[in-house]
């Protein structure tokens with residue numbers, strides 16, 4: 042979490058840093074700050090809240106510095122107050138540091154440093170870093186070590202060797218106005234190469250407006266950026282030879298294009314996402330499978346079971362994926378919260394494919410679960426070796442470095458913190474994977490396979506029709522539910538994860554308490570919550586569990602709950618039971634999640650918008666969660 046950016050060159054740093062931070066606000070927006078070095082001093086300006094507060098503050102301050110670092114924060118240690126905002130400085134205010142990650146041993150370091158006379162001004166873990174660097178700078182032998190080109194680099198290198206945790210940092214110092222030092226240890230950091238100017242950032246969108254030549258640092262690397270170039274070292278101090286590569290990326294299209302919020306625009310982009318996925322995954326001639334995921338032949342050999350690790354909305358997509366893989370390809374599949382799995386993995390089984398699903402490719406828990414899986418299988422006999430696949434919207438992310446195989450989802454950049462189009466893109470990846478596995482293992486007959494693919498090809502039009510018919514309906518319902526305090530979402534079978542996703546969307550952006558439940562489980566607890574004040578949204582579409590969901594909805598109605606049904610068009614039975622209908626087209630039950638999620642996204646969106654909330658940047662959340 043948190044976004045960091047840095048600049049050294051010939052232009053005024055402030056504007057470049059602010060523009061970079063704007064592109065990184067998806068990583069957190071509790072506070073923001075920048076520090077520059079100018080006329081022998083560190084100038085640090087910070088503001089609580091969103092970036093525009095910092096921008097307003099800076100309007101009255103002119104600093105023509107050509108070196109600086111910036112930060113947008115998602116609070117971990119210490120409240121989101123100005124004194125906890127980055128950059129953090131040492132006691133003498135000569136060194137400034139921004140950090141993304143967590144310094145796990147900060148308490149011990151802080152105590153030691155306090156005893157040596159360092160004065161702390163925040164409750165953050167990060168603040169130990171500038172103090173530690175100051176301590177090393179003070180104690181380095183003079184003249185500088187022959188092996189190190191700079192005192193400053195050497196002090197940072199010594200300091201980071203004492204830090205435990207996952208972090209990326211950028212450091213500047215008043216006494217070293219031509220050096221920007223950056224470090225990567227388990228948190229993403231890229232360096233950008235311009236003409237006589239260099240950049241660093243947590244993510245490429247912050248720098249693509251200036252250069253497309255980038256070099257992602259690896260874990261355990263430290264770089265020294267000067268106006269003359271970039272030097273890279275490992276933590277042992279050895280110089281490394283590395284070349285930047287050209288990013289195949291253009292400055293991001295981040296306009297709302299007439300929509301009130303990015304989230305609404307992204308909901309409306311979903312037909313296009315499905316079309317792009319169909320084009321990319323389903324263009325094979327059918328031999329041995331009509332699906333093309335660009336995975337090598339050996340990938341498919343001997344998969345006895347699958348386990349999937351993910352967080353948040355990606356975890357919901359994984360649950361749909363499990364259903365598809367088990368029902369279509371007959372492979373036993375487990376889905377785990379990555380944050381749980383990494384500390385309590387399943388027993389080691391042979392021929393196990395582990396899939397990590399993460400739209401950002403940077404979620405710390407998902408990466409750690411995959412890395413742990415890789416490590417615990419190392420040195421074992423062949424059938425126990427780790428087989429890892431990533432499903433991500435950012436193939437160039439840390440996930441891309443960690444796993445040998447990737448299915449790229451084709452959502453394009455998603456700005457709204459609440460995932461919508463990336464979820465639908467993940468579902469498309471799972472349809473392709475499950476059908477591919479089924480076709481190759483011949484667990485699906487060719488007619489059924491052709492039917493499903495034909496059905497998928499109709500989905501973009503069906504989503505368009507759903508969007509058209511539901512926009513007004515959901516807006517109207519939002520008006521009635523704007524003050525509601527609790528919601529229950531029910532689904533069964535392949536639509537149970539959609540009930541979870543509907544509830545999560547509502548919680549995330551409207552701050553209304555909502556629970557998603559498998560409809561059959563409602564009577565074992567949540568039914569006690571029901572009364573006229575608690576509406577129930579039930580997904581009741583034709584298929585194996587339709588009648589069961591209808592019965593469960595009746596049980597809720599008997600407790601006076603208002604019933605909202607995500608049903609199919611012209612379903613007379615449902616029309617008699619539900620108070621409100623959000624109908625979608627009738628499709629094969631296996632394909633229904635990709636339609637039933639649409640009204641739930643719209644409902645959450647309109648309720649949040651009606652409540653006047655910040656839909657795209659809801660409180661306390663961040664789009665990319667790079668801390669445990």
Ligand code: G6P
Pocket residue numbers: 352353354355398399400401402403404407458459460662663664665666
């Ligand atoms: C955060 C976001 C969620 C997202 C989750 C997993 O919590 O707010 O929208 O689903 O992270 O993110 P990932 O990038 O791994 O899919």
